[in-house]
Amino acid sequence: MPSNIPFLDLARFPEDLKNSLLKKFSEMLNAGLFSGGKEVAAFEHKLSLYHESPFAVACANGTDALEIALRALKIGQGDEVIVPAISWVSTAEVVCLVGAKPIFIDVDQTGLIDTSKLDQAISSRTKAIIPVHLYGQMVDMPRLMKYVRGKSIKVIEDTAQAFGCHLHGRMAGTYGDIGCLSFYPSKNLGALGEAGAIISQQAEYETEIRSLINHGQLLRDEHLAIGKNARIDTLQAGFLNILFESFEAWQQKRKYLANIYWESLKDAAWLTLPPKAIDGSYNFHLYTIQTTFRNKLKDFLKNSGIQTVIHYPTPIPKMTPYNDGQTYPNAERICNEILSLPLNPWLSENEVLYICESIKKFNPNSDF
Ligand SMILES: Cc1ncc(COP(=O)(O)O)c(C=O)c1O
Structure with missing residues (x-):
């Protein structure tokens, strides 16, 4: 493990x-x-x-x-x-x-x-x-x-x-x-x-x-x-x-690992996954999932030894130098719910499977 x-x-x-x-x-x-x-x-x-x-x-x-x-x-x-x-x-x-x-x-x-x-x-x-x-x-x-x-x-x-x-x-x-x-x-x-x-x-x-x-x-x-x-x-x-x-080989690896995420997590109703790779219009630069339990999940994964990143926590027009006083409902929701899971050509299949298993163990409704 x-x-x-x-x-x-x-x-x-x-x-x-x-x-x-x-x-x-x-x-x-x-x-x-x-x-x-x-x-x-x-x-x-x-x-x-x-x-x-x-x-x-x-x-x-x-x-x-x-x-x-x-x-x-x-x-x-x-x-x-x-x-x-x-x-x-x-x-x-x-x-x-x-x-x-x-x-x-x-x-x-x-x-x-x-x-x-x-x-x-x-x-x-x-x-x-x-x-x-x-x-x-x-x-x-x-x-x-x-x-x-x-x-x-x-x-x-x-x-x-x-x-x-x-x-x-x-x-x-x-x-x-x-x-x-x-x-x-x-x-x-x-x-x-x-x-x-x-x-x-x-x-x-x-x-x-x-x-x-x-x-x-x-x-x-x-x-x-x-x-x-x-x-x-x-x-x-x-x-x-x-x-x-090496670029094309790396892309294949990214898609292979992204597919493991998809197959393992597609039934978790509390998660929104990124689209499945059906054509070339998605290069899997980031594997971003969305959930209203984002912060809890991030902490849970951290405690399981898995590092995740938020892309991005704040809409640009909410940052001090760009603040325009407007509201951006979708951007604000996404910034609160998005989480990038590890996805890169140097990850092993076992590591991705372990991440998926950890996510499945997470109980969104419990205070762990
Ligand atoms: C969407 C987007 N635009 C622009 C940039 C800027 O690129 P660089 O970091 O090479 O200046 C980045 C890089 O992080 C990016 O992700």
């Missing part, structure tokens, strides 16, 4: 993978090139092939990717950008960073932006919508793109949690004007540090994006715009080139 199950333990990388990463590090150390170079170009090439995008620009992290996307689309002071009430804070933070105003809308029962509420949120100042593929579930992008057609509203897909998701044959991040990716270590494809990327189906954005991530210069010392340093580390690009090779 497993005694201690961490939510995510990246030290569990298999030895052969650790050796490949060490070898890559040694090669890069000997090459002495730590910014730009062929590792970055190779990673960008892999990303653009994978997404069938005309280009991909690797950058420092997913937050910078979102900020640069807004700036490339000329969104700033006086503009409004619609964002869902639940996400990692970056989604709203970047809107403020470029001087625009985030307009929050409630989410649906699964935590995704509720597109039926868009009409109430749109004003003459609305310049963009940022749908977030939260937990690795894809927003209905065909529906959203149909909604914005003819409206002069840009769509930036926050694909930070949805690497590898696809819907009707199109990858997450390729429906909107710009897609923003994160390779934060805990993501399905995670670097050994910070990293992100920007993709678009519109080739004309590439030059602007490349310039903005590099101090507004395309050629050294020719600063034609005010940009920032949002370049990816060469080391991270090199590591990601290695890690990318």
Whole structure:
């Protein structure tokens, strides 16, 4: 019986993978090139092939990717950008960073932006919508793109949690004007540090994006715009080139383990499980269950040696810097009821079975 199950333990990388990463590090150390170079170009090439995008620009992290996307689309002071009430804070933070105003809308029962509420949120100042593929579930992008057609509203897909998701044959991040990716270590494809990327189906954005991530210069010392340093580390690009090779196998493992959760827990009436994986539109970045007994269950699992995490405890518009005094019933309910169970390629089947058995032992109505 497993005694201690961490939510995510990246030290569990298999030895052969650790050796490949060490070898890559040694090669890069000997090459002495730590910014730009062929590792970055190779990673960008892999990303653009994978997404069938005309280009991909690797950058420092997913937050910078979102900020640069807004700036490339000329969104700033006086503009409004619609964002869902639940996400990692970056989604709203970047809107403020470029001087625009985030307009929050409630989410649906699964935590995704509720597109039926868009009409109430749109004003003459609305310049963009940022749908977030939260937990690795894809927003209905065909529906959203149909909604914005003819409206002069840009769509930036926050694909930070949805690497590898696809819907009707199109990858997450390729429906909107710009897609923003994160390779934060805990993501399905995670670097050994910070990293992100920007993709678009519109080739004309590439030059602007490349310039903005590099101090507004395309050629050294020719600063034609005010940009920032949002370049990816060469080391991270090199590591990601290695890690990318395992991505599909990791996805299979995630789906296999998610299926065990589903089969074991589907009869627990007091729990709401995430949707079953029927297509590629859910990459199982997080396995989020919902229950009104969330806090009790979290403590119970902790006492059983199982670490869980809450994504997220507070809707963004309830956080001090973003507080708008409005109510968001679904977001507020989800923040009180959601709980992420461990799910990653380094968990064993036995560990997941143990988690399921522990949950089944939990009695929601008793004060244990
Ligand atoms: C939904 C969402 N958006 C944006 C980000 C920001 O990405 P990063 O941490 O790489 O800056 C994250 C990462 O945690 C995220 O989950």
